[in-house]
Amino acid sequence: MAIKAMLELHQFRHSAFCLKVRMALQAKSIEYSAIEVTPGIGQVEVFRLSGQKQVPIIVNGNRVIADSTEIIRYLETQKPEPSLIPKDPIHAAQALIIEDWADTTFAKLTQTALLQAASINHDLQKALLPNGMPDLLKQAIESIPSGFINGLIELSPKKEYTELIKSLELIAKLLASSPWLVGKQMSIADIAIAAQLSLLKFPLSSDYPLAGQGVPGINDNPILMDLFRWRDKLDESLTANQNMKK
Ligand SMILES: N[C@@H](CCC(=O)N[C@@H](CS)C(=O)NCC(=O)O)C(=O)O
Structure with missing residues (x-):
């Protein structure tokens, strides 16, 4: 190694x-x-x-x-093991295509949804600011009117929301009969999707006050509960992995 x-x-x-x-x-x-x-x-x-x-x-x-x-x-x-890019070439191709989609199309939808939620929720806005940012600057950002931020990010909420829900339902379908998106073990595809899902509902391992917060209508959507449970389980198993090492 x-x-x-x-x-x-x-x-x-x-x-x-x-x-x-x-x-x-x-x-x-x-x-x-x-x-x-x-x-x-x-x-x-x-x-x-x-x-x-x-x-x-x-x-x-x-x-x-x-x-x-x-x-x-x-x-x-x-450090080849455990491998995150499957050894089987077909599985590797599937995993890399899903990862690429997660990092581009899906990431754009999750980022927009989070920005939109933060633009109308000052607590969420504040929680997303970097730790080391001076208080005065934080206060200045908090006082920016929500409409101003909304204008900056040029949202077309309805279309993007519908697209996001459609994507989430497709991912949930892929996971309905297997805990992994590709093959029989965790791959880069699972990690890429789980990471983007965290913008919609921050995992419990996030710092206070972000843990558990997220995008209303998505983080509390009953149809998507299994999907967030899957993400939480993945997050927990990886966190446990890290704790064991110390
Ligand atoms: N394709 C890159 C995307 C990285 C990316 O978008 N990073 C953002 C943070 S989420 C960034 O650094 N933004 C600051 C900037 O563009 O100046 C990757 O997979 O790492």
Whole structure:
């Protein structure tokens, strides 16, 4: 195994892509230290390290990798077991297609739903702000009128909501007869979908006051309860994995 002394994960703690990488690290029982990046100024260091400004990035000795998919591919080479990209080539193709859909089309829908919920719920807005942000700045953001944020993100709520529900129902169907989206074990597909689901209902492992919060009409939708239960179970098993290691 070629994981150096302590692998660093540079992240925004509420980013689904960063959660996806944390889940992969937990699944593989790789110890890491999480470095919280301040949006804006903190991204200068991310850029210096990786040549681009987005998180997550990981730093393993002198290797720096950006992008959650690339990071997981890299982790597979450094610690192949348990494998998150199935060995069977057909299963691998299915898992990577689902992962790509989760990171793009599905991510856009979950992000929009969360932004929309936060735009009318100041508590949720406040909970999403980075930990290290000065109180004065937090207060300024809290006082931005909701309508202003709504205007900025140009929502077409009805269409996106319908599309989101349709996608969630399809995922629930895939999981109705198996705990895994592809094959007989957890893969990158499960992790990518579960990470995006967390924007709709934050897992209990999230910090207070975000734990359990989410998008009204979705996080409390009875039709979707099994889906969120699946996500919670996955989250719990990975958290237990991480605790055992310590
Ligand atoms: N394709 C990337 C997406 C990463 C991404 O969108 N990161 C967001 C946080 S969720 C980010 O860094 N946004 C800040 C920015 O774009 O300046 C991945 O899979 O890691």
